[in-house]
Amino acid sequence: MSSSTTSGINSSISSRNTSRLSATSSEQLSIAFIKRVLTPKATWTHKEEFLDAVYWLRQVLSIILGITLGLLSVKGFMGILIFGIISSLIIFIYATSVQNVDPEEYGGIVEIIKEGFMTAFATFLVSWIVLYSAFYTSKSTIPTI
Missing domain, CATH: 1.20.5 (Single alpha-helices involved in coiled-coils or other helix-helix interfaces)
Known part of the structure; x- marks a missing residue:
């Protein structure tokens, strides 16, 4: 060789x-x-790490809420309102009480609450619609191709 x-x-x-x-x-x-x-009151060395934590927490929460509201047959604007209120409230509690971060370091509490909201909203809608359609839509109303 x-x-x-x-x-x-x-x-x-x-x-x-x-x-x-x-x-x-x-x-x-x-x-x-x-x-x-x-871990409650963890030390976040980088600002992005905490925002990543908020993002992924919101993603998991959106799937759980979508499945729950889909199985409970919640319809319309009420489902969207429930998602917005519950997910924002949980993120607020997580940031201020569980992790005890200073919201001003991240641009204010509104910036923390907005982190990943739209992608989580899309995830929520998909899981909610799929579950609701699977359990509560009759077979005759589903369009065929």
């Missing part, structure tokens, strides 16, 4: 080990992030 072949093999093995290490570090980062999100 030539030295160029040997070095080529070593570099491919090295790059695989590096990608494996970065994946492991990424997994540890994710686990550490989840622990920090669930």
Whole structure:
């Protein structure tokens, strides 16, 4: 085997080990992030980390609310209103009481509450409509292609 072949093999093995290490570090980062999100009054070193926590909390909450309101057969504007109020209230409580952050560091409480709202609203609508349609729409009213 030539030295160029040997070095080529070593570099491919090295790059695989590096990608494996970065994946492991990424997994540890994710686990550490989840622990920090669930720990009351955690220390947030970067502003973006806390806003990421708010974003993902809102995504999970939107799926739970969509499933719940879909199964309870809530219709129309009432469902949208319930989602807006409950998700904003939970984010407010999470930021001010659970994590005890200073809202002014993040541009005010309104900026924290707005974080990820539209994507969570879309997630809520999809889960709500799919669940409601699956359980409460008769087969004859579903259009066929």
